[in-house]
Amino acid sequence: MKLLSIIATKCSAFALSLIGRGGSLPGSIGLKLDANILKKLTFTGPVILVTGTNGKTSTANMITDLLSTQGYHVISNRKGDNLKAGITTTLLTNCSLSGKVNANACVLEVDELNVRHILPNIPVTAFVVNNFFRDQLDRAREMEQLIDSIEKVLPNYKGELILNGNDPNVVRLIKKAPNAHATYYGIAKNKYSLPKTNEASEGKFCPHCGARLTYSFYQYSHIGEFACTKCDFKSPELDISLYDIDLEKETFYYNNEFFKSPYEGMYSMYNCSAVLACAKFLNIKTDVAKKVFANAPQPKGRNEKFEKNGTTCILNLVKNPTGANEVMKVIEKDQKDKVVCIVLNDREQDGTDVSWIYDTFFEKIIKDSTKEIICTGLRANDMALRIYYGNYKGPLTVIEDLDTAISTSLSKSDNVYAIATYTALLPTRNAILKGMK
């Protein structure tokens, strides 16, 4: 069935591409015909998987660029989805009929719950894990079960684990991987590190013995330097440690070298640290990584700036409390008067449970400089209710129609922040482009 599975996937992918589609369907067909098709593929060169709650897309993209810039011919699912079927589509449409993948490097972004379907079935050289935060728990169930599903496939893994050494939920993975070697990356204590936090939902207890964890400092959320109060579980010594970071200038140092981060925020620097860890593991010079950072594309809706006739609108995607809190910090930094427009949807990709808005510190934008908050989207009223109970004193308006909500925001201030959930992002972007015409 292997040959048939490959041919069927290729044919359906081709047919779908003619009508401008693709994605997971061809891979699903391939998997129907041969459920073990991934196991039968042969690979040349490094195969790198990237997973984690936040930042896996930009990290995987930068690692792909790192390898391309170094001269590898890389296959990645940059344009495809990150579930089993989508990854199968990517691999089968890029392999020979005998099952040989036509590339000498492979970088795959993998959804956390799909790691168990991918990692045991292809020869992974390096497995990069960014972080684990609460994200869409209605889909992913409790985070613990998610980590558990990854731990279950680690005992036979013989490759490299490239782990965020500042996240206890990530560091714990090594204990389940006796045949693997770990490289730890992270960021050293710096002027933004905090002795205490009220942002952390995770990292309260030792994943091994259950005793309390203590932190010598926090970077953001539950990311920081931790140690168990009872057993020997603690932050490992970092193999790749960024230092002297500057969040205003978006710069950092590593190994006495100066770098510029392509994106804003501490969390983005963690992605840079992961890329540098991959470079070290693959013996790629830091100059190549510098080039990648300098040329990294600005993804749509990640602090995307629109400007016209003196009006500025900044669009941000929010999808979970940790990511949203980082967005709030960016808005909070701007002390000028502003209007904030929040688009809250509850479709499957947004998370059908909107309770996460109460785990997010919208209080950071509930300030005098926020002159009005306009809520829209399928759950606009829930959003407004959250702001109401956050004790916002200014005008709080619900406008059902997205275009009207955006154009109203733009008419009320020359400094607008738009925040949108996943399925609302592109429609919001279009509404901004339309409203600024």
Next chain:
Amino acid sequence: MNYTMKVCWMYHDFMDLYGDKGNMMVLKKRCEDRGIEFILDTCGIGEEKDLSTYDLIFLGGGADKEQINLIPDLLSRKENIKKAMDEKTFVLLICGGYQLFGQYYIAADNSKISGLQFYDYYTDTGKAGSRCIGNIIIDANLDGLQTKIIGFENHGGQTLNVTNPLGKVLVGYGNSFEGGYEGFYDGKILGTYLHGPLLPKNPEVADFVIAKSLQKNHQTFKMSDLSPLENEYDKNARKVLIDRLMK
């Protein structure tokens, strides 16, 4: 008359899944906007607190692994919690907190965890890791107040042998996949699986909880003694979901 509502939020630092802290924000604002002093205290593992001195005890839900950490501490407070309940401290329990007031619960890894055993209900785990997940609407009767309660449920636990359910399920699952009823209410405690969080979209339940709590020190206090407090957002948020789910 000056009123004070004194709340103890137990294990607040980790029993706070799915935005349950929103419930405290709602109680605070709905008290303070009416001139009722609102005092929120917390009680962590090992902390010395007399729970019977509070008007309301609140316990939310946590992840299985985290929840297990509090069991010895919670059980050691059994007598004190009983005293509090006997002395009319009202108790609001969400998800894991609700389960812990029953006989026991079976965790996802099949271990049996003893509860406070104040009530006969007990909680099994969903077959093959299945969970009740989704929007939920129930029809509840709170001491004569008939109201639809709207929330989001996300639980593997199947709570059985519930003698006094909070309400009848109109949309969703409730205490168990097939049971048709949700939560527990007996005048002393209100236990439910509803997140969302529970109180923002259900202002009547919020005010009911405030009134029940104030009755500890003001026996004749009625819900109708609370001055009206209206906002268009909760009405519309309710309408959107009722229209979407009940048509």
